[in-house]
Amino acid sequence: MTETELAYAKVNISLDIVSKMADGYHYMKMVMQTVSLADEVTVECVPGEGISVESGLPFLPRDKRNIAAKAAIAFFKNQGITGYKTKINIKKNIPVCAGLGGGSVDGACVLRILNKMFGAKLEVKELEEIGLEIGSDVPFCIEGGTKFVEGRGEILTNLMPMPKCHIVICKPPINCSTPVLFNRIKCDKIRSRPDTAGIIVALEQGDLGGVARRMYNVFEDVLTKESRAVMDIKNRMQDKAALGTVMTGSGPSVIGIFDDEADALCAFEHLRKRYKECYLTQTTERLEYS
Numbered sequence: 001m002t003e004t005e006l007a008y009a010k011v012n013i014s015l016d017i018v019s020k021m022a023d024g025y026h027y028m029k030m031v032m033q034t035v036s037l038a039d040e041v042t043v044e045c046v047p048g049e050g051i052s053v054e055s056g057l058p059f060l061p062r063d064k065r066n067i068a069a070k071a072a073i074a075f076f077k078n079q080g081i082t083g084y085k086t087k088i089n090i091k092k093n094i095p096v097c098a099g100l101g102g103g104s105v106d107g108a109c110v111l112r113i114l115n116k117m118f119g120a121k122l123e124v125k126e127l128e129e130i131g132l133e134i135g136s137d138v139p140f141c142i143e144g145g146t147k148f149v150e151g152r153g154e155i156l157t158n159l160m161p162m163p164k165c166h167i168v169i170c171k172p173p174i175n176c177s178t179p180v181l182f183n184r185i186k187c188d189k190i191r192s193r194p195d196t197a198g199i200i201v202a203l204e205q206g207d208l209g210g211v212a213r214r215m216y217n218v219f220e221d222v223l224t225k226e227s228r229a230v231m232d233i234k235n236r237m238q239d240k241a242a243l244g245t246v247m248t249g250s251g252p253s254v255i256g257i258f259d260d261e262a263d264a265l266c267a268f269e270h271l272r273k274r275y276k277e278c279y280l281t282q283t284t285e286r287l288e289y290s
């Protein structure tokens, strides 16, 4: 049995950190969105045993340390399925360690594929619960679309879809470690926060400018040496008529929202001269489950 599906990248329209919880994780409030930049995930299951992941990227693990493999193992355990050799092939288009949920979207995609392939008929909520075992962003990535995400990442509320727009994504050639950034955050000392409630109202009103103006990510506050490249990209996007810009996830990628396709293309072409990893995308809708 073989199935292929697209795994759409996620971006943060906002990211706020409310508190540190007893288990060490942080209580988050985020507006998240999927975009058209996607990996292509193929899962093949034949009688036998073992699990392998091929991505063409030598630095990504090929065994059960890979989040896509973890997703398959969690699904089989949940369903009590044994006796299959599973090969996962990922055509990676989403840059890794970029704040775009690259691993999480692949893991969520494997769960969707296996649910279909084995006729398990698990509800979205059940897939989200399995997803949370393998990563905080995985539950959102099961359905994607436009959602308000709270808690560790498991409290999900569908929002009005983002008005039609163009999203330019640019990843500077630097690394931001997620645990290091979380460690730098002192919840009671955060100076600026996104207007999350205002973003949700603007979405309800179909007011793209209102959404874009209110975007913010509290990790932007605690950038040190990474700040220069992030600010440079934000400035360049704003010079090219972005309605708003924000760093996504724990970075370092920055997104710019454009209502005009020609402006988005112009920003993309301009950024591409300086930064290798640039993408011109559109929002994608929540996946429909039958």
Ligand code: C5P
Residues within 6 Å of the ligand: 024, 025, 026, 027, 028, 134, 135, 136, 137, 151, 152, 153, 178, 179, 182
């Ligand atoms: O859940 P995930 O493996 O994606 O999280 C990676 C790291 O990010 C965690 O080990 C933790 O340090 C941090 N994290 C957190 N609070 C969250 C999500 C992630 O502190 N809500």
